[in-house]
């Protein structure tokens with residue numbers, strides 16, 4: 105495998121606090137020998153565990169970057185034992201463009217793993233994390249939200265894993281994050297995801313969906329800031345007391361948790377995030393937009409549970425994720 109061209113501009117293993125970049129050479133029209141400069145902070149204080157923290161894996165999700173630019177500014181070496189590697193804008197070109205995927209190669213970083221050292225810009229970022237940064241880490245936290253097209257109740261989540269001891273360590277870390285909801289997440293398609301790449305390396309992995317709509321709220325940012333500190337304390341890296349409150353435990357027992365639109369049109373939500381629903385309840389109505397006098401198409405809940413995600417924009421297309429329902433743990437249905 106060729107070497108990855110990304111070079112950190114600061115040491116990854118020196119004591120103290122260093123701000124710099126992951127410099128990714130990218131020769132282009134407006135910069136012949138130019139580079140993409142991905143902001144990076146490394147804080148180390150002696151021997152101890154390493155946490156790898158990332159935001160803006162998708163460029164239009166803001167709780168992660170807000171919590172991590174803040175953490176990089178405020179956390180000091182004296183506050184920790186071990187090492188914290190902070191990359192607030194993981195897919196930096198997408199973050200700068202406020203888009204989900206990279207404007208350079210149109211790649212979704214969270215479907216580009218394990219990546220390629222001689223591939224596109226996004227594939228190079230994926231390969232660098234997969235082969236250089238993730239192997240250094242004991243615990244990995246990757247922030248997500250719904251971006252411009254989805255909105256979520258705020259949750260931290262783990263995946264069901266074959267290695268039950270690893271799954272238990274992940275669930276403990278997710279519970280430490282202490283979002284208002286804690287979810288065992290079923291992915292629609294986990295191939296190429298950072299999550300899968302990190303979990304395949306045996307690491308403790310925490311991810312989130314903390315809001316959406318292409319913005320952040322005071323509430324969602326506070327959840328993100330509290331969560332990352334709790335995870336660092338849980339990992340034995342940061343000193344201090346965890347700040348914890350109640351969390352609702354949720355499962356996603358099957359594919360029928362997801363409802364996808366089969367129509368284009370005007371999206372009329374009938375439920376709000378966090379609402380309990382029974383199987384058969386109305387979720388949404390989609391109105392045809394080309395003329396009046398045409399009937400709407402109604403979408404119903406395929407199972408009982410809580411609405412944890414919904415389509416965000418006012419218009420919807422066939423194939424868009426319309427809503428996601430999760431099931432409070434202990435409500436039967438297994439998972």
Ligand SMILES: [Zn+2]
Pocket residue numbers: 161162165247248249250251
């Ligand atoms: Zn995301």
